[in-house]
Amino acid sequence: MRAHEAGALHGNDAAPTWLPYPTDVNTLIDGLWSETTVRGEDGSLRTGGLSVHEIAEEVGTPVFVVDEQDFRSRAVRFRDAFAGAFAHLGGSGVYYAGKAFLCTAVAQWMQEEGLGLDVSTGGELAVALRAGFPTERIALHGNNKSDAEIRRALSTGVGRIVIDSLAEIDQVSRLAGELGVVASVMLRVTTGVEAHTHEFIATAHEDQKFGISLTAGDALEAVRRVIARPETLDLVGLHSHIGSQIFDVGGFEIAARRVLELMAQVRDELGREIPALDLGGGFGVMYNTQHTPSTPEELAAGIARIIEQEAAALSLPVPHVSFEPGRAIAGPSTHTLYSVGTVKDVHLGGPHHRVYVSVDGGMSDNVRTALYDADYSCLLSGRVSDAAPEVVRVVGKHCESGDIVVKDEYLPADVQRGDLVSVPVTGAYCYSLASNYNHVPRPAVVSVRDGELRTLMRRETEEDLLALDVG
Template identity: 55%
Template sequence: MSGIWSASVERSRDGAISVGGVDVRTLAAEYGTPLYVVDEADMRARAAAFRDHFAAAFGRKGAKVDVYYASKAFLSSQVAHWMREEDLCVDVASLGELEIALRGGVSPAHIGLHGNNKSDAELRRALEVGVGRIIVDSFTEIAVLDALAGELSVVAPVMVRVTTGVHAGGHEYIATSHEDQKFGLSLATGAAYEALIACHDAANLNLLGIHTHIGSQILSLAAFQESAERMLGLRGAFAADTGTEFPEVDLGGGYAIAYTENAEALPTREAAYGIADAVEAAVAKVGGSWPRFSIEPGRAIAGPAGMTLYTVGVVKQVQLEDGGGRQYVAVDGGMSDNMRTITYQADYTATIASRLSDAEPAQSRVVGKHCESGDIVVRDVGLPHDIARGDLLAVPATGAYGRSMANNYNAALRPAVVSVKDGVSRVLVRRDTIADLLALDVAPD
């Protein structure tokens, strides 16, 4: 199978796909569909690649790099455990993600807490367990966190989220470093510098450094160089004024993956050495010492390691205005298990996973079962004319954000997540049940 699938995906002589040595027909029969399938070995290998390539690339310069898995891509306690076994730290952005990471055995010292509007409860819990860093996002948060830390008689380790004005890659809704958006404090207006001073002067905060994130699905390394120059320039200006050269700089994530055959991905080794060279150029330009760096890949670790299995229901032929036709293939999931197509106009592909077909391909659209015309899983893909009710359909590269963004629209039951490795499958997250739905519903008197 091609590079958009996880490493262990194979197609047998009878046309069925297997992953991690397990036939998808077996998975569907045992766990039902829709079903998220995670290739454990592939996910671990991608995590290890970030760890090793960035360590080698920055090690040439005598610098250290910490890799934080951006858990918003997909998190379960078992995945958190895998990340720690691969020597990654974990980035969380809510109380729920924090608790799952802790349940997975991640040391609080290896957890970073993000969020543009953290609640008092989230900040308090982070301080109580002793997370390694809290990325502050506003002057309000700086004041609140300082007060909470004082109340608990602890010192909060903080980084300031900086909006550098450098933006690269992705849909406008996943752009995170232009001025007109909710994240961070502006470098251009001086707010970021003022926040650094506020943290430096706060009695109960320990300023570790600065953090930025310039976008998602990034293919160009030039943006990382520009971002590094601006971040290191801010660090140098702060050191010149205060005599304090804070020790850490986080360059965020956003490394592109391929969702379709014709799409590009940013290879991990290329990213590591390219970013290290860009940082070296930035250090030469702005001066100062090398800080300790950190990065935050999420999608690039989880995305290609996962696929979603569906069962085909209705197949419908539709006549188009231009005289052509389109085959609509409705599956037993949809926007409740993959929000990215309707939200970001994301492109995916799909293939029959349970058999061979010699039928000619038809221009097809894979759609879900929800009460929305925008409920599209794959906008355009060639699927055989003989695709029929009961066939299994596999959509690759759904390991990131599929389960994380899953929802109960139309009272749908969120799918299970299973991992596969060496011919064995296990449940990471069980499927919702009707009992789960009704447990939250308050019945009439």
């Protein structure tokens, strides 16, 4: 708790120290909103040429509003930044990480913009196949792939299967033999790098479920086993992923060095050159004013410099390098539009109080605040207000005290039932982590562009929920 910069007469004292007092609570903060989102003449937000009132009237709330132009342009920017930075080296590729958010339309957008597609389950692969995505540009991940998932990947010609364990080498080899094909595989290597992020989304330290340990010697043994089976397996590269919501290239430097050292060891001890390296994704985005993400150009230039230097030190040819951004493409392209219900001023003793603004969604459409202690921003999006800024907590409608969407943000003090509130940067790991907790149907997802609205995922209904209940 801290004293309010504007004094005791302005709002409550519950603002965290990092949250700046707004000079204008109606202003869109640079970096939090998609490129076509603006305030209209009537004061309401407009994205892709449509106002939040028009969107709410047509499809209701809550709803994920995807700025198609922004989504595509972010994908293109990553594609071009890495292509330019690695043009004089071994070349590069960008695979959109479908786990961030995937539907048929998004897969088609990525195909049209020349990206590959990273899928991690049979369900995500099914979406890609339905979209007609070129299978040679698909990579299949997963720490516990089923026989059915691997068989489908092999039979449809998926470009590469990322093997996650020693046991999976036998599994993929057996299924490839049954189908009479040679599987193009990468080995996911756990490098021991501690990414500076939440422990649940840090993925390269030793004590977690992903990958084959480099420090324990399992990674070299995995290479031996794969290259010993040329009739069923073709080792096309090594893979490393250090985590998510990462803002600089420091962690990539250590991970790249360790994987390149393994490549040099394979060359020296096994006489085999490995042509490709995938460094995963995990590039961070701005969720609020605490965050200062690097640009795609800064990331590409920094990582290219690291790869070139480390490969030269080991007398290795620079491998073809690929990346898997998901959040950095999908996240900032989208805001979630809610309707306000109950507004409650809770007194906490003495002068302390907190204003709770309840919306018609919650942890069923954005569980990241509860799951990762994530911090989001929000904005009164249906109108502008002359009221003083007030620190509020935006909460959902679920029977859970942890059902918090935005922990702390300033909204006008006159926020009331029926207002529209938007939470930006919800395009990644919100709908894809959505649930039916309390039997709440999942929201719609719509894209907007040039004044046209298109439903990507229709709103679930109670009939959808009851159709699964066969008891």
